[in-house]
Amino acid sequence: MKVRDVLGRGDYALISSLIPEGARVLDLGCGDGALLAWLRENRRIEGRGIEVRPELAQRAASRGVPVYQGDLESSLGEYPDGAFDYVILSQTLQELRRPLDVLEQMLRIGKHAVVAFPNFGHWRVRFNHLLSGRAPRTPLFPHAWHSSPNIHFLTVLDFEETLVEKGWRVESRLFLSGHSQIRFAPNWRAEIAVYMIRR
Amino acid sequence: MITETQYVQFDALDLDCGETLRNLQVAYETYGRLNEQKNNAILILHAFTGDAHAAGIDHNGKQGWWDNMIGPGKAFDTNRYFVICSNVLGGCRGTTGPSSIDPATGRRYGLRFPVITIADMVRLQKKLVDHLGIRRLLAVSGGSMGGMQALEWAVSYPEAVEACIPIAATARHSAQQIAFNETGRQAIMMDPDFLNGDYPDDRPPARGLAVARMIGHITYMSDESMREKFGRRLRNREAFSFGFDIDFEVESYLRYRGQQFVGRFDANSYLYITKAMDYFDLTLGYPSLAASLERATARFLVISFTSDWLYPSYQSLEIVNALRSRNHDVTYCELTSNYGHDAFLVDIAEQTEVIRGFLDRCQREFREARA
Numbered sequence: 001m002k003v004r005d006v007l008g009r010g011d012y013a014l015i016s017s018l019i020p021e022g023a024r025v026l027d028l029g030c031g032d033g034a035l036l037a038w039l040r041e042n043r044r045i046e047g048r049g050i051e052v053r054p055e056l057a058q059r060a061a062s063r064g065v066p067v068y069q070g071d072l073e074s075s076l077g078e079y080p081d082g083a084f085d086y087v088i089l090s091q092t093l094q095e096l097r098r099p100l101d102v103l104e105q106m107l108r109i110g111k112h113a114v115v116a117f118p119n120f121g122h123w124r125v126r127f128n129h130l131l132s133g134r135a136p137r138t139p140l141f142p143h144a145w146h147s148s149p150n151i152h153f154l155t156v157l158d159f160e161e162t163l164v165e166k167g168w169r170v171e172s173r174l175f176l177s178g179h180s181q182i183r184f185a186p187n188w189r190a191e192i193a194v195y196m197i198r199r
Numbered sequence: 200m201i202t203e204t205q206y207v208q209f210d211a212l213d214l215d216c217g218e219t220l221r222n223l224q225v226a227y228e229t230y231g232r233l234n235e236q237k238n239n240a241i242l243i244l245h246a247f248t249g250d251a252h253a254a255g256i257d258h259n260g261k262q263g264w265w266d267n268m269i270g271p272g273k274a275f276d277t278n279r280y281f282v283i284c285s286n287v288l289g290g291c292r293g294t295t296g297p298s299s300i301d302p303a304t305g306r307r308y309g310l311r312f313p314v315i316t317i318a319d320m321v322r323l324q325k326k327l328v329d330h331l332g333i334r335r336l337l338a339v340s341g342g343s344m345g346g347m348q349a350l351e352w353a354v355s356y357p358e359a360v361e362a363c364i365p366i367a368a369t370a371r372h373s374a375q376q377i378a379f380n381e382t383g384r385q386a387i388m389m390d391p392d393f394l395n396g397d398y399p400d401d402r403p404p405a406r407g408l409a410v411a412r413m414i415g416h417i418t419y420m421s422d423e424s425m426r427e428k429f430g431r432r433l434r435n436r437e438a439f440s441f442g443f444d445i446d447f448e449v450e451s452y453l454r455y456r457g458q459q460f461v462g463r464f465d466a467n468s469y470l471y472i473t474k475a476m477d478y479f480d481l482t483l484g485y486p487s488l489a490a491s492l493e494r495a496t497a498r499f500l501v502i503s504f505t506s507d508w509l510y511p512s513y514q515s516l517e518i519v520n521a522l523r524s525r526n527h528d529v530t531y532c533e534l535t536s537n538y539g540h541d542a543f544l545v546d547i548a549e550q551t552e553v554i555r556g557f558l559d560r561c562q563r564e565f566r567e568a569r570a
Binding site for chain 2: 046048054057058061062063064065066067068069070075078079080083
């Protein structure tokens with residue numbers, strides 16, 4: 001069974017393709033634990049999650065996922081170095097107050113960090129902004145300026161630049177448009193970018 | 200489900216204080232069936248004034264104190280699990296305590312009963328579990344003082360605990376918690392009927408014990424739950440009495456609870472058990488809480504409640520963070536409730552879901568590990 005069919009999220013499908021059998025995985029902002037539960041069933045991983053919203057954390061716990069109910073930005077410091085093989089941050093990077101601190105922590109506690117984020121450089125976003133003269137509203141960024149959880153808007157190019165600045169190594173970069181993976185001109189065409197990086 | 204309290208005797212128990220208790224009795228109840236592999240047993244640990252009657256209905260028609268959590272299809276599903284609950288050491292509900300007869304003198308122990316600890320309670324429970332032929336419990340769980348015992352189990356007998364579920368608990372009492380306990384103890388000991396613990400059966404230090412219980416009840420509720428339950432409503436009157444009779448509903452409730460408590464609880468047990476709670480400190484003998492919990496091999500599910508100010512969430516978080524710092528398998532949920540510390544007894548819908556899912560996984564992994 002494909003993870004996309006079960007979970008309905010393309011980034012989950014890509015992420016799960018990166019996680020090998022039996023890995024130790026920490027999912028930051030794990031929601032109701034769907035990805036971790038899927039990985040446990042299908043990859044036999046040892047998973048942990050962090051989720052700040054009480055209802056979602058409880059749903060994750062109810063499906064047997066070892067979830068920590070708390071704010072991920074203030075709770076990564078507790079984990080020891082190298083506690084995990086993979087630390088996943090899926091579509092939350094743009095919502096964090098201090099995204100770089102979180103990435104640093106992810107690379108401290110995990111061998112690999114898997115980061116998925118919506119690409120603000122997508123052509124639809126660019127044209128929407130250019131033509132409407134307003135904060136872009138697209139299927140990927142559907143919120144009004146005042147109610148968006150997104151506080152940092154980054155593009156594929158921005159992230160690549162940060163990786164170079166930090167000296168972090170890219171192990172995989174995968175780009176999604178709709179349900180299809182793309183290779184050519186990702187900063188124009190990718191809706192979601194998925195990176196696997198390490199120190 | 201009519202339940203029967205059972206009793207078992209043990210020769211001796213060595214205590215933390217250095218003394219040894221002899222000819223002990225433990226009162227316990229069980230629900231559900233122990234399977235052939237003996238790997239479906241869950242030990243439920245009661246809070247301060249609880250007893251072995253955790254579930255079902257006893258012969259007097261009294262419902263178990265956690266009947267909403269234990270039974271067929273409930274959080275601790277007796278169709279799947281074999282559930283055990285015993286009265287704690289120092290209690291007054293069938294297990295040896297200060298109201299028991301001292302075999303050395305033929306008289307009640309009273310204050311001659313040695314001071315006990317949470318670890319002593321757990322040591323006696325271990326004897327019961329051994330007696331039942333169970334080598335590794337699927338889970339230990341309890342709220343409040345029950346949670347402290349669960350933690351002690353996980354650290355003292357790591358080989359015997361697959362999963363640990365402390366609820367609304369702490370790894371050590373804070374100054375505030377000790378203060379409330381000491382106030383209760385002083386109320387009892389200052390009662391002229393206390394007679395240094397040698398009060399007769401029919402004349403316990405009822406006033407002191409009732410006041411202690413009234414204070415306890417305040418700490419078990421929240422400001423919000425008291426506002427909802429009582430507000431400023433008057434009791435059976437339209438206007439103030441301009442005297443010190445009962446004016447308010449909340450006064451009536453507390454007095455009723457206090458008086459009712461005197462009928463079912465022993466004042467000396469109150470002293471001993473609160474002292475055991477105050478002494479409890481999981482870090483004793485270790486450089487840190489994390490170092491202490493490092494001994495544990497159990498998976499943990501830690502639960503706290505938003506409105507619990509007696510055992511606030513920060514105390515649960517202290518446990519959880521110590522476990523996370525050793526990358527231990529731990530689940531933590533802070534459940535939303537207005538019921539204060541009592542939430543683990545009364546506000547059980549979410550608690551049930553979380554425990555059910557956790558136990559389900561633990562049982563699966565426990566079986567796989569054996570296979």
